[in-house]
Amino acid sequence: MKAETNTRSLSAAEIDEINAELPHYEDKSAVSIEALKIVQKHRGWISDDSLVAIAEYLKISPAQLEGVATFYNLIYRRPVGKNVIHVCDSVSCWMLGSDRLSEKLCRHLNVKPGEMSQDGEYTVLPIVCLGACDRAPVAMVNGELRPDLTDNIVKELLGE
Amino acid sequence: MATMDRPLTQNIRTGRAFATLEDYRKTGGYEGLKKTLADLKPKDVQQWVKDAGLRGRGGAGFSTGLKWSLVPIDQAPAQPRYLVINADEMEPGTFKDRLLLEKDPHQLLEGIVIAAYAIQAQTAYIFLRAEYRLAAERLTRAMQEARAAHYIGAHILDSDFSLEIHLHTSAGRYICGEESALLNALEGKRATPRPKPPFAVVSGLWGRPTVVNNVETLCNVPHILRHGADWYKGLGRGADAGTKLFGASGRVKKPGLWELPMGTPIREILEDHADGMKDGYRLRGFLPGGASTDFLLPEHLDVPMEFDTVAKAGSRMGTGTIIVLDDKTCPVQMVLNLERFFAQESCGWCTPCRDGLPWTVTLLQDIVEGRGRPEDLDTLSRLTRMLGPGNTFCALAPGAMEPLQSALKYFREDFERYIFQNRTLKEAV
Ligand SMILES: Cc1cc2nc3c(=O)[nH]c(=O)nc-3n(C[C@H](O)[C@H](O)[C@H](O)COP(=O)(O)O)c2cc1C
Ligand code: SF4
Ligand code: FES
Numbered sequence: 001m002k003a004e005t006n007t008r009s010l011s012a013a014e015i016d017e018i019n020a021e022l023p024h025y026e027d028k029s030a031v032s033i034e035a036l037k038i039v040q041k042h043r044g045w046i047s048d049d050s051l052v053a054i055a056e057y058l059k060i061s062p063a064q065l066e067g068v069a070t071f072y073n074l075i076y077r078r079p080v081g082k083n084v085i086h087v088c089d090s091v092s093c094w095m096l097g098s099d100r101l102s103e104k105l106c107r108h109l110n111v112k113p114g115e116m117s118q119d120g121e122y123t124v125l126p127i128v129c130l131g132a133c134d135r136a137p138v139a140m141v142n143g144e145l146r147p148d149l150t151d152n153i154v155k156e157l158l159g160e
Numbered sequence: 161m162a163t164m165d166r167p168l169t170q171n172i173r174t175g176r177a178f179a180t181l182e183d184y185r186k187t188g189g190y191e192g193l194k195k196t197l198a199d200l201k202p203k204d205v206q207q208w209v210k211d212a213g214l215r216g217r218g219g220a221g222f223s224t225g226l227k228w229s230l231v232p233i234d235q236a237p238a239q240p241r242y243l244v245i246n247a248d249e250m251e252p253g254t255f256k257d258r259l260l261l262e263k264d265p266h267q268l269l270e271g272i273v274i275a276a277y278a279i280q281a282q283t284a285y286i287f288l289r290a291e292y293r294l295a296a297e298r299l300t301r302a303m304q305e306a307r308a309a310h311y312i313g314a315h316i317l318d319s320d321f322s323l324e325i326h327l328h329t330s331a332g333r334y335i336c337g338e339e340s341a342l343l344n345a346l347e348g349k350r351a352t353p354r355p356k357p358p359f360a361v362v363s364g365l366w367g368r369p370t371v372v373n374n375v376e377t378l379c380n381v382p383h384i385l386r387h388g389a390d391w392y393k394g395l396g397r398g399a400d401a402g403t404k405l406f407g408a409s410g411r412v413k414k415p416g417l418w419e420l421p422m423g424t425p426i427r428e429i430l431e432d433h434a435d436g437m438k439d440g441y442r443l444r445g446f447l448p449g450g451a452s453t454d455f456l457l458p459e460h461l462d463v464p465m466e467f468d469t470v471a472k473a474g475s476r477m478g479t480g481t482i483i484v485l486d487d488k489t490c491p492v493q494m495v496l497n498l499e500r501f502f503a504q505e506s507c508g509w510c511t512p513c514r515d516g517l518p519w520t521v522t523l524l525q526d527i528v529e530g531r532g533r534p535e536d537l538d539t540l541s542r543l544t545r546m547l548g549p550g551n552t553f554c555a556l557a558p559g560a561m562e563p564l565q566s567a568l569k570y571f572r573e574d575f576e577r578y579i580f581q582n583r584t585l586k587e588a589v
Contacts, residue, residue, distance in 0.1 A: 024326040025348075026240075026366045032348035033331050037290075071350040071507075072331030074290050086291075090252035091451055092409040094497045095489050128334060128501060129252035129451075130291055133409035133481070134416045143293050 008049045010057055014039055018057065029060050032068050036075050045076040073127070081116045081123040085157060086140040090129035098137040101153045102126070108154045165395070166403055166419040167383040168376070172263045178298055181305040184266040190311055192385030196274050197319040200385075202233060205278035209381060211389035213401030217256075218246055218337075218374030219449065219478045221467040224381075230361040231279040231369045242370040243276045243284040244346065245378060248330060248337035250289055252451040252501055253483040256405040257375040259417055261288070261295035264379075265302035269325070271378030273311060274385055276323045279371050284325045287342055290332045299327055334505035338554050339372040340364075341507065352509045353554035376405060398423030400466040408434040410484030411441045417481070420465075427461040429482060441486040445570060449478020451498050452559030454566035455485070474566070491571040492578060495564055496524040502560035513557035516547045520564065532579040541568060 010018070021034045035054045040046055046069055055062040069075045087093075087102040102113070106124050111117045113124055132138045135147030141157055149156055164170075170187055171179035184190070196205055210225025231241060245268070249257045260268060268286075276284050288296055303325060306312045314322045328346060330336050336345045340354035343365050364370025380402055384392045393401040400422035406429050407417040413435035420429065426448065430436070437443055445455045448465070454475035456463070463473045470477040485491060503517035520543050523536050544565040547557040568575065 024328075025346075027347075030346065030348040033345065034328070034348075037329070037331060067350055068348065072333050074332035089497075090501055091483055091494065091497050092253055095410055095486075095494065127291075128250060128332075128505065129254070131249050131255040131258045131289070133253050133255050133483070134407060136409060136415070140291060143291070145291075145294070 008053050010039070010053050011042065014042055015057070028058050029064075032058060032060065032065055033072065033075075036065075036069055036072075040075060044082075045079050079116060080125075081121050083122050083142055085122060085124045086127035086130075087124065088128070088130045088132075088136070088138045088140075089126040090133075092129070092133035093137040096136045098149075101137055101149055101151070104151070105153050105157065108158075164387075165421075167387075167395075168260065168267070168379050168403060168405065169264075169419040171267070172259070178262060179264045179266065181266055181302070181309065184264065184270075188386055189266055189382070190270055190309075192382035193270050193273055193311060194317060196277055196385050197317050197321060202278050202280055203229075205274060205385070208389055209278070209384055212384045212392040213389075213396075214377065214380055214384065214392070215400065215467060216374055217376035217380075217404065217479070219251075219452075219476070221477070224373065224377055227361060227371060227373075228275070228278050230359070231371060232362065233280045233369075238280075240283065240366075240368045241279055241281040242365045242368055243272065243279060243281040244339075244342065244365065244370055244372045245272060245284065245286040245375060246337060246339065246342060246372050247286055247288040247292070247295070247375045248334075248342065249292070249375075250332075250334040250337055250505075251479060252498065253409060253447065254407075254450045254479040254481045255409070256407060256417060256479060256481055258292060258295065259405065260375055260379050261292060262298055265295075265298045266306065267379050267382060268299075268375060269302055269306050269311065271381040272325060273316065273323055274381050275371070275373060275378055277321050279369070281371070282323060284323060285346055285365075286325065286327045287336070287346060288327060288329050289336075290330050292329075296327060296329055303327070333507075334501075335507045335554075335556060338556065341554070342372060343370065350507075352507045355553075396422035396466070398464050398466050399468060404465065404480050406433075406465060407481035408484060409481065410446075411438045411486040411489075412436065412484055413438055423464040423466045423469075425462050425464050426456075426482070429465065430461065430484070434484075437484075437486060441488060443484065444487045444489070445485045445491070447478075447483040447485075447563060448475050449480050449482070451483070451501065452476075452556075452562055453478040454562045455491075455570055456566075457570055476562070490528075490574060491567050492524065492574050493528055495567045496521065496528060498563050499524060499560060502556065506556060507554075510553035510557075512547050513552045513560075516543055517557065517560060519543065520547075520560075527575060527578045530578065530582040532575075532582065534579055536579065537568065537572075537575055540564065544568070 017038045018035045021031045055065040116123045137149045139146045206228045214224040215221040335341045336351045341351040345351040360370045409415045418433045447453045503521045508514045544561040549558045
């Protein structure tokens with residue numbers, strides 16, 4: 001479903017959601033980031049076509065929007081798996097062994113960090129401190145916080 | 161403990177997911193706002209908050225009342241003014257605003273409305289980091305409740321004051337927390353910092369007068385208006401007023417977050433509240449207030465957590481969330497982890513930071529991987545000065561140098577062990 005919506009034009013739902021943001025700001029270009037996030041929510045990632053579609057809709061240059069899109073860590077300019085797992089690699093989680101856990105998870109899924117698994121199911125990405133350092137090590141699965149991870153990380157995150 | 165002693169967390173209770181509007185009202189919620197709109201002029205509110213001695217909880221400790229008083233509110237014709245709430249919380253080791261956002265969203269909303277009234281802002285933006293999804297849900301719900309109860313929207317509580325609050329969720333980048341970069345992010349641009357002056361209070365969002373305040377800062381405000389400046393000052397144990405969320409992470413028995421009086425000694429936080437080190441580990445040092453503060457040592461345990469005293473001890477209270485270094489974690493590798501973060505999150509706008517941070521990472525990596533040379537330590541020291549205060553466009557790079565410069569001072573032997581033992585080995589072959 002995600003692939004076929006990767007077109008050069010925005011869907012009605014996407015346009016509605018973007019329009020809902022417009023009155024909150026003094027000018028149209030201010031919704032660039034919101035728009036990128038909305039389209040990414042529908043399509044999984046931001047392809048070149050998606051980028052151009054948003055830029056045209058907001059009447060800004062694709063180059064300007066590309067500058068914005070590449071600036072932020074959570075706008076994906078490459079396809080990601082259906083499930084995105086973010087493992088915190090910042091200081092408190094690192095101290096409590098997050099790199100070992102992340103390696104273990106990647107080995108299980110047979111991926112490198114940032115790479116999509118062959119079946120398109122998973123992408124594992126490092127992420128900066130998730131603001132839950134008292135529950136380190138911590139990860140996020142599809143946006144949901146998973147604290148207090150242990151060497152059973154595979155089971156804890158994938159339920160396998 | 162009486163809830164008056166810990167106003168910020170009084171509504172956070174075990175067995176309760178978060179405080180609803182009803183829960184919040186039961187402990188006096190929105191009374192401060194009522195008093196404000198009924199009895200006080202904007203300048204009065206500024207004065208109350210100044211008199212209370214509230215200092216910014218985003219890390220720098222600037223007087224909140226003073227910041228508000230710098231906003232031009234009398235000029236004619238009236239122009240838009242903005243209040244921006246900094247809920248970006250991305251500094252490694254920091255996890256205090258999350259609690260306030262998730263557990264008691266109305267406390268923040270009341271603080272926002274009072275602050276917006278004090279600076280006569282018609283619009284407020286909550287700039288929330290992308291990953292705080294639960295906070296976004298609860299804030300959205302709380303905003304609907306508050307609107308229905310006429311605490312936000314047009315003619316709040318039948319007064320002349322109107323305020324719209326918008327929730328903006330970020331797309332993830334540490335530099336967005338820097339207030340001028342945050343304004344660029346809100347305008348939909350790359351979040352690079354702006355030159356200062358002009359300061360945001362005069363020319364901020366879309367060139368309008370704008371105040372940026374941290375979440376925890378604003379959560380203090382309703383209580384000051386409810387109970388008064390003298391009461392608030394009396395909460396502190398030393399020079400600073402009020403309470404603060406203090407936290408500890410790392411190898412302590414009970415990592416966590418506690419609301420305690422300003423001026424609580426670090427020893428009390430780490431030994432009484434965090435319950436000391438985990439069995440088999442000893443305290444080697446700590447960063448008192450997040451990733452961008454200088455290391456302190458066990459000899460500093462009796463330093464009270466207050467802005468000026470921690471500064472005198474050679475560090476900063478920062479965000480008040482302590483990162484503990486134990487005796488089995490290598491301080492050099494810990495600093496490498498921190499500098500990797502800062503290098504990755506540098507916005508790349510100014511040369512010393514853009515080039516200096518990756519260089520710092522390379523040098524540290526060489527050292528821990530056994531390729532370090534004796535002169536690298538001098539180079540690292542030189543970098544801490546080149547990227548220090550005054551030499552870069554914003555405070556990210558100087559903040560990045562704080563743990564490094566203090567590690568070079570306090571844990572020099574750890575650096576040297578990598579460099580010289582490997583060297584001896586190589587020479588011996
Ligand atoms: C790189 C960098 C990141 C920052 N991140 C945050 C943050 O996440 N939250 C915050 O409140 N302040 C952050 N600050 C401080 C803000 O620039 C600003 O001082 C603060 O929001 C002001 O609010 P206060 O006066 O209420 O403390 C950061 C500063 C720098 C230099
Ligand atoms: S110090 Fe770093 S983060 Fe700050 S403006 Fe310069 S490059 Fe950007
Ligand atoms: S360091 Fe991992 S959540 Fe803060």
